[in-house]
Amino acid sequence: MDAMKRRVFLKGASMGVLAFTVDGIDILMTAGEARARAVPFRLLNGEEAETLEALGEALVPGAREAGIAHFIDQQVSVPSGEALLEARIVNVKPPFVNFYRAAIGGVDKASTARSGKRFAALSASEQHDFIDQLRQNKIEGWQGPPAGLVYFVLRSDAVDVVYGTMEGYESLGVPYMPHIAPDKRW
């Protein structure tokens, strides 16, 4: 890794933050902070982000506030080799933005076909039923990546932002116990 990337990577890692672009400048913050500051999305459009937030929240309560849409948007905008997404280890083919766009599009298309509404506009119980069908590959006329894979990956993303951070461990009452800090700090 070159020195600049290593510094950004390790600083981000040690603080649990990512680089988001504000007014053309990369600023390190958590995905939740990026959402709270309404940092513009890099690749996702407004409807895609809205669907992602609704899906994330329905999968793991707290994912919306934890910034799942900003997390995924930032992650699909970096080179695949730098991505932290679960997608990379379950054999999703880069660029990962293609997977997410197809998944979100599939969800909204199926939701509209079933209920006349995009996923984000469904009631909580309708969202639950939809996801339960998605999980079991039972959505009629599904178009997109395998429905079970979409469920698995998005659920993992939501778990990452809600529970996979030091704050997430604290919320569960589990000691995070990071290793001994490296001698060299960035």
Place this chain on the structure above:
Amino acid sequence: MATREKEEKVDVVIAGAGASGSTFAAVLAKAGKKVVLIENGPDWQLTDLISSDMWGRRIKPAGPPFILEGKQVAPIGYHGGWGVGGAALHWFANVPRLLPNDFRIKSEHNRAHDWPIAYEDVAPWYDKVAHDIGISGDAKAEELWRPAGRDYPMPPMKTFRNGEVWLKGFAANNIRMVPAAVAMNSVDFKDRPACIYDGWCHVGCPIGALANPQVTYLGEARAAGAEVRAWSTVTRVLTDASGKKATGVEYVDRDGEKHVQPASVVVCASWAAQNPRLLLNSATDKHPGGLANASGLVGKYIMTHFTAVTNAMFDDDLEGAKGTIGGQFMSYERYSKTAHKGAFGSTLLVCGGAAKASGLTGIHNARPDLFGPALAAFMKRAVKEFTRFTAACEEQPKIENRVELVSQKDEFGMPLARIVHNYDDNEAALWNANFEEGQKIAQASGAKEVWQLRTAMPAIHLMGGTIMGTDASNSVVNSFGQTHEVPNLYVAGPGIFPTCGASNPTYTIFALSLRAAENLASNWGAIAG
């Protein structure tokens, strides 16, 4: 693509800087050979190994050049390596060894293959590796099931409630558990500190308590002068006009420049998937079906392990996030090939791995059906009460499970490879038998809830594809990994296993690589020419 002048000739060029490549490099560099390792990803340092499941994904492949087919697709993304250290940078460091029965399945059961060597040929190298890289455990206790050898250099690791709670259930089922052998430091070892039991082994251990290549053989290789070229991808092994001698490799660097690295000896150490891809892409008029492929077996007999996991909740705070990710106790009690009626193959039992709150092995994936408030409630309980144990099972080699080239190419112009992998009814029977026994063990342990995920057979630990044997009629390489047709071309790693047992493969990879590298160093003149 631009092509640079040839690099200066070296003694040994190694494609891949993981467990096997690092071992070859250490031995040969210390023997005074000029060694170059070529690795396709970053040159990871210990300071890159962040304690986080999210950040830990950075040391794994992103978009590996394989198309996965079959009912139980090959384990590439999670189990593969990317960059210096390879998969051994994030291994769980469980080090059970293969047992004598693994080496003679054909002779004893008229199934699969015999190895061309016996357990006794490998045992000294297991012992040597243990003292090279550092293994904690109780070798004497393991002699319940295997011939005696040297003691491990360190006593067993500490144990925790998340492993101890299972012992009553195993005992009730006449299964003797012994301390798990792990390549981790229970005490300070060779200037490396003792483990601090934080359970982050699987994303890379930055303190060197776990024996990853950076702190073991690769470190030794570098100290002895071996050069590592990161961000460089070997695309072909080159041979002379006769086709009987390897002359080096072609590789592409990060800037897309093509290089030729001449060498007296070539070692393919790029894992069980990439080595066949590389050999098949190195076809010449003398090797029209792929280099060293007169047998037609390059890419064939891909194997994996499968696990039958028993999950449970106990009325106890098990502190599941603590310990090590691998395991605290293990047993070969079901390692006989016929231990389970109606199924064939070995089983290794392991309990006591740490369970984190996220990641592929995170506790949320113990109940993949849960989402929303039900998942949140489960997480709150599971961080205290959840634990699991694993029955790791052996797949029998099948020629239909294979790696083969396809017409689609990667960014370097190298054909992608398809990996086809399926289990058969025998594996399903072994899997189910272990689930049945798992239920009995869990009930006898006093678990208050027990469940098992039987929806999809998992595939872990990729092996085979360049198997060893007696000659080119039945195999690609000999027991040293030396190809039958090109004596100065080696294949290293789990790809050379002709059968896979049920034991985690990396200890055997180290042992076979050390045995082969020392043999090469001792016979350098005859082999390298």
